[in-house]
Amino acid sequence: MQNLTKETINATGFDLIKSKLSTLSNCDINIEYFKRLMPVKTLVELTEHLILSDKIYQLIIKENDVDIIKLSNLTNIILKLNIKGSYLSENEFEKLYNLLKVNLKIEKILSHFNIKIWKKLQKAKSNKKWIKLIEEKLDESFNIKSNASKKLLKLHKQKKLIEKNIDIKMNEHYENAKKKNWLQNENISWINERSVLPFKVSLKNKIQGIVHQHSASGKTAFIEPIEIVKLNNAKNQNEFDIYVEKKKILIELTICFNKIYTKIESINSFVNKYDRHLAIAKYAYQTNSIKPTFINDNTIKIKNSINPLIKDHTEPIPLNFEMSRNTDICIISGPNTGGKTVVLKSIGLYAIMAQCGIFIPADYFQIPFFDNVLSDIGDNQSIESGLSTFSSHMMNIKNIIDFTTSKSLILLDEIGTGTDPNSSMAIAQSILEEFSTKKMKLITTTHLINLKDWAARTKNVENAMMKFNKKNYSPTYEFLSGSPGSSYAIEILEKMKFEDKIVNRAKSLIGSETIKLDKLIDNIEKKESETELNNQRIKLKLKQLELESKKISNKEDKLNEKILEMEHNWGLDSYKYLNDVKKKIEKIIEKIRTENASKESIKNAQDTINKELTKSSEKINLKNKKSAISIQKNEIKIGKEFLVKSLNLTGFVESDLGTDDKLFLNISGKRIKVHYSDLCKAQKDKKKQNNKLHSKFEISNISSNKIDLRGLNVEDATFELDKFIDSAYMNNLVNIKIIHGTGTGALQKGIHSYLKKHKNIKKFNFAPLENGGYGATEITLF
Structure with missing residues (x-):
């Protein structure tokens, strides 16, 4: 994109966006960078730019610490490193140290999250030895340590000794002068950073020394004893020696970094780049934004956008805007203060921001x-x-026509206004006809009726409008494409209670054709409102039918359960009856034995009885099998309970159906492979539901792999989500989707916080832009 004009930057509010980004940057050099920010020249460069920001944005969304400390502009420091004979001051080493520490933190972030695209950009890494070099010579306040060298340590010890001697000798002179009443007052004074004694002027010759000053009254002479003069001179020499040694240490330390000048320059460039993308990512997080999509089909699609410049001031109405590949010009009409210009500015702002x-x-x-x-x-x-x-x-529009290409976006507010109405209409249409030959994207606002009519009759030109509430005569700020909007000027006069004769005269001056057109537009708006209302009613009816269908399905399931329970009870009664018969027969056999019947006759009697019992048992099993409800393949879900007909035992599915139509069931802790045709719906004995797996999960069939949590608070949403994930997991679903919307971002953050702690979640991330973007999250289960 070519450089934007100052007028476009200010008109769209892009200057305010740049200012906001400047405040979010941590590197001083980037404050100026964002003030001069202009669109990227090529799509390839822009794509990489967006990916780099998005990588950081994703980490911020997941509440990772990716921020850095404030960094000064190191341009001059890096230049000094490349100049022979120059050296860095303690303050400049502090700035260099902070740069190296920040680069080290970024390196750890990129390594921990394995962000390859950023790792490739980090050409030079912060060697811990470089950081240690600075830490060895400078303390936490970045003053040279007293032990930075052996000589410096010795000089600091000498300094303490000299200062101690000065204190001792000064006190001796003070006590002596005080005892002999030579002092004007009893305080040791400081003049020009030297300690002096306040002698009476008449007695100043009582001591050898230097008179530094007299009092205003002339009665006091401030004298530094000669012995103290010598000690102070020694102190000054010591301080100079310390300065020279410190300078030497800084020079030697600077030489160490001279050798890695190019690496420091690379680190500085990388950290500044990271900070720029970090500022963009932080702003995206603050405004709940998404990465823009660029395609080649010449289509503009905007869903539920909120201009960040008005978000903090009012309760904004989201903008939904679309311009198809075949539409070159969009003409927005509607009432004054209805939001036409805001739409125009918003689209322009978004286009600039995106690029x-x-x-x-x-x-x-x-x-x-x-x-x-x-x-x-x-x-x-x-x-x-x-x-x-x-x-x-x-003049401005003429310049725009000259510079417009087929790849330009043109924004014109109230085209043609400012002169007489007839000329305005003719000029406006003529200009738009010229623009239409260039096949660019043009959006304009208007109150001119002829432009609405021209748009309706012209290919590749589309009408659009801002909705108006006729009940209270106020704009709704909702954008609607496909239809022109009325200005409602007469209606607003009536609302303001102008006299009828004024309103009627205005109507007569407008002309019948104009009034007819306004009425036609009004009727179109009414029809569209009715259609929208009907659509909402249809959706409500569909939801009601869906609920009724679920109720019927639940009743059917309960009926089937009742049938199974009755059949099971019948089977239990039958077995009880057989066991009673067996006991009676065994008593008969015992009686035969006590009456000394032969062993052979007893054995024959037992065989006969067992055969009869087996036949009865088989008949019961056969009836159970006939009464059992068969299942379909699609009913087999992991975690679901079935009855194995051949074993007359229930178990829980542990695997999907294989190619041989067999699957594994967990029956009393044992893994058994069976054919699906041997399965039927389990008979539920409410008195014996002791299976741990069943008590833990309430498995429900789910008709979709997604759940819509919009409108719920975080607590209710996580409760519903927990049940949904359990059902999805036990129904063998791997990929599921959560719809949470964007809104304030609170619901999305709450859900993501919950997902991080869930043991069955393998990974999760926002959905692709075409599938909901940051309004939805896609999950992969273990």
Whole structure:
């Protein structure tokens, strides 16, 4: 994209976005970078730019610490490192130290999360030895340590000794002068950073020394004893020696970094780049934004976007805007203060932000890669040039026509206004006809009726409108494409209670054709509102039918359970009866034995009885099998309970159905492979539901792999989500989707916080832009 004009930057509010990014940057050099920020030149460069920001954005969303400390501009410091004979000061080493520490932190972040695209950009890494070099010579306040060298340590010891001697000798002179009453007052004074004694002027010759000053009254002479003079001179020499040694230490330390000058320069460049993308990512997080999508089909699609410049001031109405590949010009009409210009500015702002690599506050954002954004918005009257508002607009539009290409985005506010109405209509249509030959994307606002009519009759031109609430005569700020909007000027006069004769006269002056057209537009709006209302009613009916269907299905399931329970009880009664018969027969056999019957006759009697019992048992099993409800393959889900007919035992499914139509069941802790045809729906004995797996899970069949949690608070949403994940897991689903919307971001953050702790979650991330973007999360289960 070519460089934007100052007028377009200010009209769209992009200057405010740049200012916000400047405040979010941590590197001083990037404050100026964002002030000069302009769109990226090529789509390839922009794509990489967006990916780099998105990598950091994803880490911020997951509440990872990726921020860095404030860093000064190191440009001059790096230049000094490359100049022979120069050395860095303690303050400059502090700035260099902070740079190396920040680079080390970034390195750890990239390594921990394995962000390959960023790791490739980090050409030079912070060697811990470099950091240690600075730490060995400078303390935490970045002053040279007293033990930075042996000589410096010795000099500091000498300094303490000299200062101690000064204190001792000064006190001796003071006590002596005080005892002999030579002092004007009883305080040791400080003049020019030297300790002096306040002698009476008449007695100043009582001691050898230097008179530094007299009092204003002339009665006091401030004298530094000669012995103290010598000690102070020794102290000054010591301090100079310390300064020389410190300078030597800084020079030697600077030489160490001279050798790695190019690496320091690379680190500085990398950290500044990271900070720029970090600022963009932080702003995206603050505004709940998404990464823009660029495609080549010349389509603009914006879903539920909220202009970040108005978000903090009012309760904004989300913008939903679409311009198909076949639409070159969109003409927005509607009432004054209805939001037409806000839509115009918002689209221009989004286009510029997107091509600067800044994320967009929307649920979905798709736009072509423009070579320029040209605008004529606001009052361009120029007193200096002697141009009227109309002339200024026309001059600007002429320049826009000259610079427009098929890849330009043009934004025109109230085209043609500022002169007489007839000329306005003719000029506006003529200009738009010229633009239409260039096949660019143009969005304009208007109140001119002829433009609405021209749009309705012209290919590749589309009407759009801002909705208006006729009940209270106020705008709704909702954008609607496909239809023109009325200005509602007469209706607003009536609401303001103008006299009827004024309103009626205005209507007569407008003309019948204009009134008819306004009524036609009004009828179209009513029809569209009715259609929307009907659609909402249909959706409500469908939901009600779905609920009724579920109720019927639940009743059917309960009926089947009752049948199974009855059949099971019948089987238990039958077995009880057989066992009673067996006991009676065994008593008969015991009686035969006590009466000395032969062993052979007893054995024959037992065989006969067992045969009869087996036949009876088989008949019971056969009836159970016939009464059992068969199952279909699609009913087999992991975790579901079935009855194995051949074993007359229940078990829980542990595997999917194999190619041989067999599967594994867990029956009383044992893994058994059976054919699916041997399965039927389990008979539930409510008195014996002791299976641990069943008591732990309440498995439900789910008809979809996604759940919509919008409208719920975080607590209710996580409760519903917990049940959904359990059901999905036990129904052998691997990939599921959560719809949480964007909103304030609280629900999304709460859900992501819950997912991080869930033991069955393998991974999760936001959905692709075409599937909901940051309004939905896709999950992979273990």
